[in-house]
Amino acid sequence: MGNIQKICIIGGGNMGRAIAGGIAANPGSGMKNIIVTARTRETLGKIEALGPAVKTSQDNIGAAAGADLVIIAVKPWQTRDVLEEIRPVLDYGKCTVASVVAGISFSELKDMLHKDTGDGNDMPGLMRIIPNTAIALGMSTTFIAACGVQPEIYKEVEDIFGKMGEVVAVPEEMMPAGTALASCGIAYALKYLDAAIQGGTDIGFSREEARKIVINTMKGAIALLETGGTSPQEEIDKVTTPGGYTAKGLAAMEEYGFQEAVMQGLLKSMQR
Ligand SMILES: NC(=O)c1ccc[n+]([C@@H]2O[C@H](COP(=O)([O-])OP(=O)(O)OC[C@H]3O[C@@H](n4cnc5c(N)ncnc54)[C@H](OP(=O)(O)O)[C@@H]3O)[C@@H](O)[C@H]2O)c1
Structure with a gap:
């Protein structure tokens, strides 16, 4: 640790706030300065409300100036304006720009960030980082891809996000698949739970009872997989007798x- 001393998060919405909270909750990472902006x-x-470790500002330019790591956490359609706004004050010799914006490629980020500095540093180190909403609980599955990032900086960023869940390093072309499986995937897992809770009420339980039963059943299923190191199909086979209720x-x-x-x-969800 040590290269990243100032972190600026542009966009303090759900994702930006969860990331700031995760960084602030791990002071062991040695960060000196975290600042988050919003409109x-x-x-x-x-x-x-995260506490005094996280500073806030409505001034993107002032917040981004001198930052070692700038995390972009605005909506996709807001990204170009924000990058063009802060581009003049970014020191490409030392700064890494990490985008959590889904669906914006390195090539698009390069187009938005390119500047003729005259010193050969025409582009900052770039990272794409896709967490899911469980990041707020330190239980994210976070995909990271990098382009032109120094290995020691990459390691520091990986460590930061590793404290907020599991990090999976991927080439950029796997980002859509990772986003679908883990980021949208949170919603898909919840969709099953929602359908099961609804079904539970249709077959006689109150909503509250069904919610409790379904969540506990899901926890049990996950514990069986994690404890036994088994596949879902192996656990399914254990409860499925040919012609029996589960099989039907x-x-x-x-x-x-x-x-x-x-x-x-x-x-x-992989299509743009
Ligand atoms: N949510 C997820 O599960 C998830 C997962 C992976 C990636 N992502 C990506 O994360 C990004 C943010 O998503 P989100 O769910 O956090 O959205 P969000 O809650 O709407 O947050 C976006 C934030 O950006 C701020 N903002 C907009 N324009 C700004 C500007 N010019 N300067 C400074 N701040 C500005 C907004 O501030 P105000 O509130 O003040 O308007 C808002 O708080 C998206 O690009 C999304 O693709 C989300």
């Missing part, structure tokens, strides 16, 4: 296209 005082107020239920789910629905959802 509104309302959003900055939520950031300030699984067959009905397949008949209604369960596996295909999941696959199509993944494929669709």
Whole structure:
């Protein structure tokens, strides 16, 4: 640790706030300075609730100046304006720009960030980082791809995000797949839970009872996999007798296209 002394997060919404909170909760990482920007005082107020370690500002230029790591956490359509705004004050000789924006490629980031510095540093180190919303609980699955980043800087960024869950290093071309499986995937896992809770109420439980039962059942299923190191199919086989209740239920789910629905959802969420 030590190269990254000042971190600026542009966009203190859900993702920016979760990242700032994760960094602030791990002071062992040796960071001196974290500053988060947003457009509104309302959003900055939520950031300030993280405690005094995280500074806030509505001034992107002032916040980004001198930063060693600039994390871009605005919506995709806001990215170009924000990068063009801060570009003049970024020191490309030492700064790394990490985008958590889904679907914006290195080539697009290069187009937005290029400047003729005259000293050969026409581009900062670039990273693309895709966490999921469980980052707020330190349980994210976070995909990282890098372009022109010094190994020691890469390691420091990997360590920062490693304290907020699992980090998976991928080449850029795997980013859409990672986003679909883990980032959109949180919603897909919840979609099953929601359907099961709804089903539970339809077969006689109150919503509250169904919620508790379904969450606990899911926790049990995950614990079986993690404890036994087994595959889902192995655990399914243990509860499935040919012709039995579970077998009939699984067959009905397949008949209604369960596996295909999941696959199509993944494929669709990889398209831009
Ligand atoms: N949510 C996820 O699961 C997830 C996962 C992976 C990646 N991402 C990516 O993360 C990015 C942010 O998503 P999010 O869910 O955090 O969105 P969000 O809650 O809407 O946050 C975006 C923030 O950007 C701020 N902002 C907009 N324009 C700005 C500007 N010119 N200067 C400074 N701040 C500005 C907004 O400030 P105000 O609130 O003050 O308007 C807002 O707080 C997206 O690009 C998304 O693709 C999200």
